[in-house]
Amino acid sequence: MLTIGSLRRKVVRLNGDFRRHYFADVPVDLDAIGELRGDAFPASGPAPWLDRPDALLAVDRRLAEGTITAGDAELCRQWIVDGYLIVENLIEHDLLDRTWEAYEQAIRDGRVTLDPESHGEGDPYPGRNLDPHVQLPAIAALQSHPTILRITNLLFGRETIPFQTIMGHKSSAQRPHSDAIHMTTYPLGYLIANWIAFEDIHPDSGPLEYYPRSHRLLPYLLSGDIGIAPRAFKEKGYALYNERYEPTIERYLNAHRLEPQFFCPRKGDVLFWHANLVHGGSLRKDLRHSRRALVCHYFARGAVTYHDLSGNPSRLHRDGLYTAPHPD
Ligand SMILES: O=C(O)CCC(=O)C(=O)O
């Protein structure tokens, strides 16, 4: 029989299970939620430390305590205000060359297969590859480069879990979006992406475009906000996303009069962006220019991580990352 006492014990047990693996302030029963979508979760903190209203003061406090350096404080301030960071010359050139060669070798011997994905007549470059780090240790190592993880740990204020990679010879030609709808966390905000340049990037190659400050000016727009039901996504897929999500983002960008910046880095430079910073792959003005890059996505350990459009948990849950308790 379900008594108040047994119900309370069940809730205490569920909360205890949740707490062992996740850090959200409001515990949830993930099995009962079923489809993981933004509107199925309660509003919950904690917000990432650099997204809180007192973030600039928190940075000053940590600097005064001596727990961060003046250089790190400057990175944090830029992250708070602009939602991105560019770190020049972060990755050693010989490491980039060896990693790219490992990728090309895997293409030659058929371990990595690329779709042709032509962007127009005479496009010499193949499509991009999702998650090459899963089979190529060289790419996994670059994704987990110690300086990158030091920066993401600082920005999260938590331990970083490397998640996804996308490697490519050319622009994604993706319209402006926030990655938060593709890789969502509970609580919101525990995703960071970066873009690693394998060569000097030509302005006509379709550089990464990004909208400074959009991470704070736009809300986290998730499927429920734009009327995409989980079943509809499963039936119609990304056509619905193109139809509803992308025009909504564009409306917001126009309403706030946000203008894009274009990332034309030197080889080895890295751009980091916030979970909700709007970005995309700009138009390739000259198809002959390559734009060789690795994009990496990272979560913070202890966030619930899912694909909001389909309602599926991320691969990390299936891989058993959350079978081990998180350290807090
Ligand atoms: O590299 C690009 O063109 C954009 C990539 C992107 O939006 C992403 O991987 O999140």
Ligand SMILES: [Fe+2]
């Ligand atoms: Fe993206």
